[in-house]
Amino acid sequence: MDVFTVAAVITALSAVVVVFYFLFRQPTTSSWPKIKQSLAYTQNVIPKKRKFQRNLNSLDDFVPTGESTTVHDVARLFARRGKEFSVYSIDWEQEVVVLIRPVDGADLKAHPFFREAQRRKAAEVLCVPLEKLQEVASAVADEVAHVQEVFIFMTGRCGSTLVTRFVEATSVAQAVSEPDVFSVIHMALHRLKRSSQHGQPPPRHGSSTVLSNEESTIALLRNVGTLLNYNLVTSDARHRDVIFYKLKPDVILLGDLMARAFPSAKTVFMYRDGLEVSESVARASFQQSYVIYVVTMCVTTLLRVSLAPDFLRCFGDDPKFSTVRHHGTGRFHMSTWWVGAMLCAAVLQKKQPGYFFHAVIYYSALVNDKKRTFSLLMKKLGLKWNPENPGEDTDKIEKALTEDSQAGTLLCAKARKPGEKWAPDVSSRWMWLWERDYFWEVCRHTGNEIPGPDFLLPGTIV
Structure with missing residues (x-):
């Protein structure tokens, strides 16, 4: 492929990125009234x-x-x-x-x-x-x-959907x-x-x-x-009167108010290495196409735009990140999303250790031993669960353990059809040295709170 062909491909892909950006930002038409309803x-x-x-x-x-x-x-x-x-x-x-x-x-x-x-x-x-x-x-x-709520706060791409599928398969919650x-x-x-x-x-x-x-x-x-x-x-x-609510990443910023609204709730935090989260998001977003990923990152950085939805961009509004390079770009929001969520989790854990968190789970624990990690999670939450009990549906539990929990959705990195089996990703890494350096730079803007993408919260099940 000659240099002119490469340039043409990059130009075409750049145009696609720009079109997608403006489509995502386009306001939707509405058939609903826009005035207060009294009844x-x-x-x-x-x-x-x-x-x-x-x-x-x-x-x-x-x-x-x-x-x-x-x-x-x-x-x-x-x-x-x-x-x-x-x-x-x-x-x-x-x-x-x-x-x-x-x-x-x-x-x-x-x-x-x-x-x-x-x-x-x-x-x-x-x-x-x-x-x-x-x-x-x-x-x-x-x-x-009498309902016992369990709120799962998380960074995303950390096995939280798997946990909800597993919980739903049990008889206790x-x-x-x-x-x-x-x-x-x-x-x-x-x-x-x-x-x-x-x-x-x-x-x-x-x-x-x-x-x-x-x-x-x-x-x-x-x-x-x-x-x-x-x-x-x-x-x-x-x-079942024990209900696990897995919340979207941004809700952790509402943590203090959630604690006051639901004082008897149990809380869980789930996370993963920040660079792994970024790469997992990229693979799912760009359908495993490294070329499209690279072009999109370059174009959005050049144009200083981001395709991230508002509920993830909000982490970048923290004044701590106001002087980070490439502010407002896709790379910026992908990094501040994870760093901001981790920073909030660390602060909540220090402020209210009796409430945040009853269990903290690292992604590797689930990958290495799903059933053991899940049993330990239930134990930490004070829930009596035994997979060998007669009331448990072993087929449902086995299905939750082996199938890709997000199969059939666009958020799944590999399994495109419902029911596909989960398998670890063993392909080559996407993150370049400059991307890793940039992530570390964002972490440094938190002071000593989040020293790097491999940071572990106290009490983490690894």
Whole structure:
């Protein structure tokens, strides 16, 4: 291949990167009202066809069909039909919590990501005004007061989806992988704080009111958790009342408020070497094409743009990283995502050691011995689980141990079909020396907190 051909290929790929960037940033059209709703309502919907959901879940994921139905006594409706509806998102302009009812017979736990299953399988939405949320939560709170929440905070690409699949296979607990509503709340709060720091006026909708103080934010988190718990316990055939919630990486920045909203919850932190996380993300994002990866990194660095979604870019807003080279690029956000999450985890662990974390798991522990690591995790959480008990489905457990937990999704680096077996990646590394040096540089901006991508938190199961 001559130099002119190479130049042509790079130019073409650069154009593709630019097009993708502007497509990702393009605002979506909406068929939904953009004013505050004083009454709850239900609405039949059809999900929009998207291969992959890049943005946070919202009403704009659906096309409304037919006429909406006003609900005058939403607390009564939820007490009667609450097991049909799971919390999906929050519409800050309508000032409503959005819940979805899936099509009949749908299993929202079958997909590796709960948020994605909700979006694809939704048949009806229930929109509850924020000002009525406490009333609705109070109507069912007693029925889920016994529920034990377990929150999994993580960096991503660390085996957390595997753990949720394993938990769901047991008889002692159930698991939900990445319910989006907690990220929706965090990102709204993050944008409010960022606007305040930059001297900008707050948005003219519900987030500026509900999230204006910590107490109302905590109440919102608690009430959302109550409705999630109610749906999951009542719709589960075994009514398992220990619920693992695997949260998206950004929610760890909400850690202090989560601790106050759910004081009796157990917490887990899962992570992996930072360079391995970056490479795993790159391989999944670029479908194992090293050439596309290199070109994309070069072009986005040159143009000073990033394809990272907002819920990962938020880590880069920490003032500690304001002087890092290539600020705002894809490489910058890929590094600050991991470093920022680790920094927050380290701070939380020091501030509240009795709450953060009841168990800390390193990726290598899962890779080396999945069953032993999982048993140790359950023990640290005070949960009695024995795979040899008659009530356990050994076939389900074995399936969770051997299959690729993200198979069939675009986030899976290799297995493209559901049910494919997991295998370790033994191909050559992608990270160049300058990329490793850059990652170490980002780590140095935390002072002595996160000395490098191989940093281990105290008490880590390795």
